[in-house]
Amino acid sequence: MDTARLNRLTEQQRVCLRLVYAHMTSKEIAPLLGIEPGSVDQHIKGAMRILDVADRRSAAKMLAEHEKRVRPSPVAAIAMHEDQIDYDAGARREPILPLPWEGIRPTHVGWRKRLAWIAAIAIGAALTFGALIAAAEAFTRPMRL
């Protein structure tokens, strides 16, 4: 049974697989655990041998499903959640206006466009403000010559 195999995984192998399940690469996992990317690969390969699967995603999924059954771990819970939602959908679309329209994010907008936005907002706000003051002035002193 799978449970027997899963119980043979070392704690280090489990940690690596949980992070693989959270869509992280060996290079991203290594600094978190303070080890070399090569060592991360070794842990994951060891886990794949124990679980007798051909790729790391399957190994990660096996552990995640097992842990969800036994005791839902926060990492697995977040990873499961991330599987269901498209996390960066808003960041992939190019915003035209500096507004969070339909969940759009400014993630990839460079400094030139941001400065242009700030200038446009400032000019627009100044014109609006000036127009309001002028209107207020006109209404309070209609007969000034």
Add this chain to the structure above:
Amino acid sequence: MRSLLDFYTMPRPGGLPMNILVYGLLLAGCWGYALWRGGAPERIGATILGIGSVLTAMAASNVAISFKSVETGILVVDLAASVAFLALALRADRFWPLWVAAFQILGTAGHGVKYVDPEVLRRTYAFIIVFWSYLMIALLVIGTWRHQQRVARLGSDHSWSIWKSG
């Protein structure tokens, strides 16, 4: 005839003028909410706004002569806040700092109006400096609220953008 602005800013016997009281309460509420519930950009924004407001109050000249000529102390604080908000707007994975930076720059430009034309009424000068701060408080509250909504919906929220410089 007393206008609303007169009523709002006039000294009250035995207490602070209404405008200082109201702004102080709004700022404290927004500051606490952003620090408690905001992500990194919201907390940094609240810190800039809070420190800037306190320094402005300290830098303002005495009530009897305040805003009669260009308030150099406040101008320096406004310039520093502009730089800080600009840096935040360029890096944060948010839209609100872009608006806050623009408003802060406009408030700072308000000093230029008094410099170019010293005839500008002191109350008008004070109004065009201070007006934007109320908008900035509102934006910070909205930004923090929307951050909370994303955290609730997605489980977490990016603080910073990942654009490459150049």
